[in-house]
Amino acid sequence: MEFESKIRTIQWVDNISRMVDQTKFPDEYVYVDIKTGDEMYDAIKTMIVRGAPAIGIAGAHGVVLYALELQKENLSLGDFKSKLIEKCDYLASSRPTAVNLMWAVEQQKNLIKNCKSNIETLISDLTQQAIRMENEDIEINKAIGRYGAEVVPKGATILTHCNAGALATVGYGTALGVVRSAFANDNTIQVFADETRPRQQGARITTLELTMDGIPTTLITDGMCSYFMKKGMIDMVVVGADRIAANGDTANKIGTYTVAIAAKYHNIPFYIAAPLSTIDTSIKTGDEIPIEERSHDEVTHINGKTICADGVNIINPGFDVTPHELITGIITEVGILKPDYNKSIKEAFEKKSPVLV
Numbered sequence: 437m438e439f440e441s442k443i444r445t446i447q448w449v450d451n452i453s454r455m456v457d458q459t460k461f462p463d464e465y466v467y468v469d470i471k472t473g474d475e476m477y478d479a480i481k482t483m484i485v486r487g488a489p490a491i492g493i494a495g496a497h498g499v500v501l502y503a504l505e506l507q508k509e510n511l512s513l514g515d516f517k518s519k520l521i522e523k524c525d526y527l528a529s530s531r532p533t534a535v536n537l538m539w540a541v542e543q544q545k546n547l548i549k550n551c552k553s554n555i556e557t558l559i560s561d562l563t564q565q566a567i568r569m570e571n572e573d574i575e576i577n578k579a580i581g582r583y584g585a586e587v588v589p590k591g592a593t594i595l596t597h598c599n600a601g602a603l604a605t606v607g608y609g610t611a612l613g614v615v616r617s618a619f620a621n622d623n624t625i626q627v628f629a630d631e632t633r634p635r636q637q638g639a640r641i642t643t644l645e646l647t648m649d650g651i652p653t654t655l656i657t658d659g660m661c662s663y664f665m666k667k668g669m670i671d672m673v674v675v676g677a678d679r680i681a682a683n684g685d686t687a688n689k690i691g692t693y694t695v696a697i698a699a700k701y702h703n704i705p706f707y708i709a710a711p712l713s714t715i716d717t718s719i720k721t722g723d724e725i726p727i728e729e730r731s732h733d734e735v736t737h738i739n740g741k742t743i744c745a746d747g748v749n750i751i752n753p754g755f756d757v758t759p760h761e762l763i764t765g766i767i768t769e770v771g772i773l774k775p776d777y778n779k780s781i782k783e784a785f786e787k788k789s790p791v792l793v
């Protein structure tokens with residue numbers, strides 16, 4: 437049985453990119469129309485849209501928006517292409533860690549570089565590619581969900597960190613896609629959601645989307661996970677990923693590494709759920725993954741109110757890297773990859789994805 441989620445995070449509609457504004461949660465669930473490339477850069481940077489696969493699609497949409505703007509300048513095909521490539525690189529620089537953004541923009545760049553016809557045909561091709569990627573994202577997540585559901589024990593309590601759900605993708609979700617698929621067959625499963633300081637994606641986003649879909653969810657603060665693991669109340673951990681190195685080391689929201697260490701200590705399976713587009717085989721280990729440093733206000737303030745002494749030192753890395761030794765398996769659209777990850781990742785890329793044929 438397949439679970440139908442009500443959530444559509446981002447969609448190309450009549451030459452605009454329509455997305456759920458995730459800075460407004462949990463007070464409001466509203467859509468915003470992004471109409472220019474610069475607006476898209478800001479939407480990604482300020483996290484109106486966030487989550488690795490969702491910002492990939494946003495990047496693909498952003499390239500089309502820039503192309504539509506440049507079309508008005510009556511440029512030659514050559515000048516149009518070189519200006520658009522510059523815009524692509526600018527868009528790809530809006531956030532550094534999630535490789536899906538660079539992956540999606542790179543696919544658009546390939547179309548631009550190879551175009552020999554004319555501007556109208558190129559814009560149509562860029563639009564079609566963005567729409568195809570958007571639709572495929574949902575199918576990929578459903579495939580991840582089906583594979584992941586096979587390793588969810590009956591009646592399991594699943595711990596997750598941050599939000600790797602429908603709202604981090606076009607719809608359905610990666611880690612929460614596994615939850616949705618498992619729940620479709622067994623409505624006794626439940627989720628423990630880490631709050632995920634500093635931006636509280638677990639509290640603001642994961643609890644919202646799971647509640648909307650009627651999946652039982654308990655919110656805990658980040659420091660509580662080992663307490664519940666020790667009590668035997670967590671059966672497995674499933675989280676998403678922003679970038680996975682060739683050896684399986686995985687960058688995800690700050691705090692994920694701590695959860696993985698606690699899971700290892702308590703002998704609890706720890707899974708990553710991510711599409712192949714999150715795997716960056718150009719880098720050998722997690723040491724090479726660029727980690728975004730975010731605004732200090734995210735740490736010093738909650739809901740606009742200061743929570744610490746003035747003048748205290750602040751550091752705010754947005755992500756950490758979980759070493760591959762702590763990862764039980766990587767759930768992808770072509771199956772669950774197991775250690776040795778260098779080998780299983782290579783094999784996964786050789787396999788043809790069932791949803792992409």
Ligand code: MRU
Pocket residue numbers: 486487488489534597598599600601604605609610611637675676677678688689754
């Ligand atoms: O900073 P965010 O909210 O974009 O971070 C999101 C995460 O870390 C997610 O877990 C990750 O992108 C996977 S989303 C399917």
